[in-house]
Amino acid sequence: MPLTIDPNLPAPDAFYEALIDAHRDLTDAQSAELNAALILLLANHIGDMDVIGDALARARRSVLPGGDAA
Amino acid sequence: MTPIDYQALEFAYQKHPDQSCPTPASHRVVVVGAGPVGLTTALDLAQRGVRVVVLDDDYRLSTGSRAICFAKRTLEVWDRLGVGQRMVDKGVSWNVGKVFFRDQEVWRFDLLPEPGHRRPAFINLQQYYVEGFLHEAACAHPLIDLRWKSKVAGVAQRPDGVDLTVETPDGAYGLRAEWLVACDGARSPIRKLLGQESHGRVFKDRFLIADVRMSANFPAERWFWFDPPFHPNQSVLLHMQPDNVWRIDFQLGWNADPIEAVKPANVLPRIRALLGADAQFELEWVSVYTFACERMDGFRHGRIVFAGDAAHRVSPFGARGANSGVQDAENLAWKLQAVLDGAAPDTLIDSYAAEREQAADENLLNSTRSTDFITPKSAVSRSFRNAVLNLARDHPFARGLVNSGRLSLPTTYADSPLNTPDADAFAGRLAPGAAALDAPVRDAAGRDAWWLSYLDGRFVLALFCGGRAPDGATLAALRQLARGATPLRVVLVGDGSAPLDASPDIDVVHDHQGSLARRYDAPPGTCYLLRPDQHVAARRRAFDAATMAGALARALGRA
Numbered sequence A: 001m002p003l004t005i006d007p008n009l010p011a012p013d014a015f016y017e018a019l020i021d022a023h024r025d026l027t028d029a030q031s032a033e034l035n036a037a038l039i040l041l042l043a044n045h046i047g048d049m050d051v052i053g054d055a056l057a058r059a060r061r062s063v064l065p066g067g068d069a070a
Numbered sequence B: 001m002t003p004i005d006y007q008a009l010e011f012a013y014q015k016h017p018d019q020s021c022p023t024p025a026s027h028r029v030v031v032v033g034a035g036p037v038g039l040t041t042a043l044d045l046a047q048r049g050v051r052v053v054v055l056d057d058d059y060r061l062s063t064g065s066r067a068i069c070f071a072k073r074t075l076e077v078w079d080r081l082g083v084g085q086r087m088v089d090k091g092v093s094w095n096v097g098k099v100f101f102r103d104q105e106v107w108r109f110d111l112l113p114e115p116g117h118r119r120p121a122f123i124n125l126q127q128y129y130v131e132g133f134l135h136e137a138a139c140a141h142p143l144i145d146l147r148w149k150s151k152v153a154g155v156a157q158r159p160d161g162v163d164l165t166v167e168t169p170d171g172a173y174g175l176r177a178e179w180l181v182a183c184d185g186a187r188s189p190i191r192k193l194l195g196q197e198s199h200g201r202v203f204k205d206r207f208l209i210a211d212v213r214m215s216a217n218f219p220a221e222r223w224f225w226f227d228p229p230f231h232p233n234q235s236v237l238l239h240m241q242p243d244n245v246w247r248i249d250f251q252l253g254w255n256a257d258p259i260e261a262v263k264p265a266n267v268l269p270r271i272r273a274l275l276g277a278d279a280q281f282e283l284e285w286v287s288v289y290t291f292a293c294e295r296m297d298g299f300r301h302g303r304i305v306f307a308g309d310a311a312h313r314v315s316p317f318g319a320r321g322a323n324s325g326v327q328d329a330e331n332l333a334w335k336l337q338a339v340l341d342g343a344a345p346d347t348l349i350d351s352y353a354a355e356r357e358q359a360a361d362e363n364l365l366n367s368t369r370s371t372d373f374i375t376p377k378s379a380v381s382r383s384f385r386n387a388v389l390n391l392a393r394d395h396p397f398a399r400g401l402v403n404s405g406r407l408s409l410p411t412t413y414a415d416s417p418l419n420t421p422d423a424d425a426f427a428g429r430l431a432p433g434a435a436a437l438d439a440p441v442r443d444a445a446g447r448d449a450w451w452l453s454y455l456d457g458r459f460v461l462a463l464f465c466g467g468r469a470p471d472g473a474t475l476a477a478l479r480q481l482a483r484g485a486t487p488l489r490v491v492l493v494g495d496g497s498a499p500l501d502a503s504p505d506i507d508v509v510h511d512h513q514g515s516l517a518r519r520y521d522a523p524p525g526t527c528y529l530l531r532p533d534q535h536v537a538a539r540r541r542a543f544d545a546a547t548m549a550g551a552l553a554r555a556l557g558r559a
Helices: A012-024 A028-046 A048-063 B036-047 B072-080 B084-090 B127-139 B189-193 B264-275 B321-341 B349-374 B379-392 B472-482 B515-519 B545-555
Strands: B025-032 B052-055 B070-073 B097-103 B102-108 B122-124 B144-147 B151-158 B159-168 B169-182 B197-211 B221-226 B237-243 B243-251 B282-294 B302-308 B440-443 B448-450 B459-466 B487-495 B508-512 B527-530 B538-542
Touching: A028 B379, A028 B545, B025 B036, B025 B159, B025 B321, B036 B052, B036 B072, B036 B144, B036 B321, B036 B440, B070 B072, B070 B321, B072 B084, B072 B122, B072 B448, B084 B127, B097 B197, B097 B302, B102 B379, B122 B237, B127 B144, B127 B282, B151 B189, B169 B189, B189 B302, B197 B264, B197 B440, B221 B379, B264 B282, B264 B459, B282 B349, B282 B545, B321 B349, B349 B379, B459 B545, B472 B487, B472 B508, B472 B545, B527 B545, B538 B545
Parallel strands: B025 B052, B025 B169, B052 B144, B097 B221, B169 B302, B459 B487, B487 B508
Antiparallel strands: B070 B122, B097 B102, B151 B159, B159 B169, B197 B243, B197 B282, B221 B237, B237 B243, B440 B448, B440 B508, B459 B527, B527 B538
16 A cells, blocks of 8 residues: 555644644653654554655655655 | 683794795695684684695784674584584573663563574673684694794785785795685785775774673673663673673763773773672773774685675674674685585685675674664664664564664575575575574484584485385485585485485484474475585475586586
8 A cells, every 4th residue: 555645634633733742841852752752653553664665755855955745 | 620711821933844945835725813713714624624724913812702692503613613512511591681771671582592403592602712612623633734923914816826925923934825715803914915995884983891700690691771870871781601701891982082991990980880889890801892884895806715804894783793704614615625626616716705795794784773773873863762762661563673783693695606596385494595404303323413413514415205215216316416526415304203224325314303394394305405504505395316416516606
């Protein structure tokens, strides 16, 4: 199954709020470790290296100058 | 008997008659470096009837424990050379490892060795014992001529050999060798003489390494700390060795001063912080090391062949340094013998380079990955590392990501030109190029034995027979193979249900538990051709003399 890039979250605003809330009162270092833990948990859940590889490539392109996530 | 203090032994320089020769004396093989790899190479060659000169610029064995983990495959190589039991008798085994993060244990594992193997996954043993035992075996062998305080100062390649200049306390002399094997360590003077370099990554980190003698009540376990309270932001490893000596590795970081770090005034507080203020211990040896993950582009240069650290260097995590070097030695020795005997073309040595370069790449990959986990090089890398360790406590998946060194396993030479590819479907791990697996068997007289002891340095053709002896035509064909120009041992593997007759050229073994047939996915009729270094050359579901003769020629580089 390819990486889903169409909307898939039933309540996007609630997800986003939960994501930000999870970082409340954390130091930058703790936040960085939380993000890392989240990525690890989700990556293991996905378990498909092709999907993960596609996500990694898109995420990297999104932060590079001239990056194109399409 | 007082135990020998191998670290204190000094070997006298002796003038050799070669030094008085008007023209350089000629030798078949000269090995440079009397470390674990050079001595293993020399022993393997000598047991094959090849006379070897070993040159070493020093006059002592290893100081300090240095390489301490010797893997199963290495022990099996040394079994074939007759020194494995001594290593195992002296070494210590462990199965339980614990991983700590900050002030908590996050994971413990038990290696739970699979039964039915002669040797454990690995033993811990100080390098000076390994070298001491190998040295004693080398001294006892009439075909090994070991010369201390003999430094190779010059090499010149000829089409059929190498001219060496050897410096000694009595001055320099010349030697000729058909083949030169450079096992002269990470800084390899021979490599430098050739103008060759290793390429790869140098890690900007320093480790303090200490051997501590104490009678404390630490269990025989491997303890690895990430960021412990007693040594913040760095890693620490504690390992048990024989003689109540414990090995402790402290990561220091790149900015540590290596001269200051080894001073007792600086070492002792670190050790007390780990062991507790009241611990009674004695500091045996201390050193600071840095490491690199790199290799030479090619391991063969004409008649000069590189092995061990001279050819490739890895980080210490995963015990891949000395172990891969010993496997270099076993790969090279039989090939040199075959070429020297005229049984194989010179190009067989190219397969040494190809196979062991592949192995080096595998070891470099594993050791680089471990290093990146243990010593993160960026803030984000550290965040992921810490996240893995935090998750490992309660999340089984994260334990698989904890990388404090991956156990050294033999490389499968999957793409080797010496392999005859499978023509039939097989399950299991013994594809062409794989190292043979052990199993408990019984010899023809019904005594317990180990399968690997039958793989004695010759090619071995193993035919699984179940409960029925092969027919006369098959036996005749097997006998003809056994009597061929290449030393080849034929072994019939029965299942123990009926006797099989051994005959002058055909040995018999009984797989009474069925372990061997299971591991080799070998129902009756299956045959395997195993190389002198115990790697699989070919296998078929049914024996066919022409196929096996072809596989033998191919494994000798003649196809």
